[in-house]
Amino acid sequence: xxxxxxxxxxxxxAALGGGAIAAGGFGMxxxxxxxxxxxxxxxxVVFDYAKGEFDTRYGYWSCASENMSTQFFPxxxxxxxKCGESPKAS
Numbered sequence: 001x002x003x004x005x006x007x008x009x010x011x012x013x014a015a016l017g018g019g020a021i022a023a024g025g026f027g028m029x030x031x032x033x034x035x036x037x038x039x040x041x042x043x044x045v046v047f048d049y050a051k052g053e054f055d056t057r058y059g060y061w062s063c064a065s066e067n068m069s070t071q072f073f074p075x076x077x078x079x080x081x082k083c084g085e086s087p088k089a090s
């Protein structure tokens with residue numbers, strides 16, 4: 001494009017939005033929506049993966065009902081799961 005700074009940002013958002021509003025696209029607003037959706041989806045995927053790994057390693061949900069602990073994450077000093085079993089090695 002050959003643009004820099006704010007002009008490059010605006011042109012990039014308009015390109016993601018399908019072109020300028022005057023040309024029939026959604027403009028910068030459309031680009032912002034596309035970018036927000038992409039970042040939200042990728043963040044959700046990463047969070048879900050990390051949460052699944054946490055649940056697998058510490059077995060939190062398998063014993064949450066029997067302990068009903070108020071501490072969600074295990075403390076640094078404690079190396080046991082909530083049920084008293086050792087966490088799985090990674």
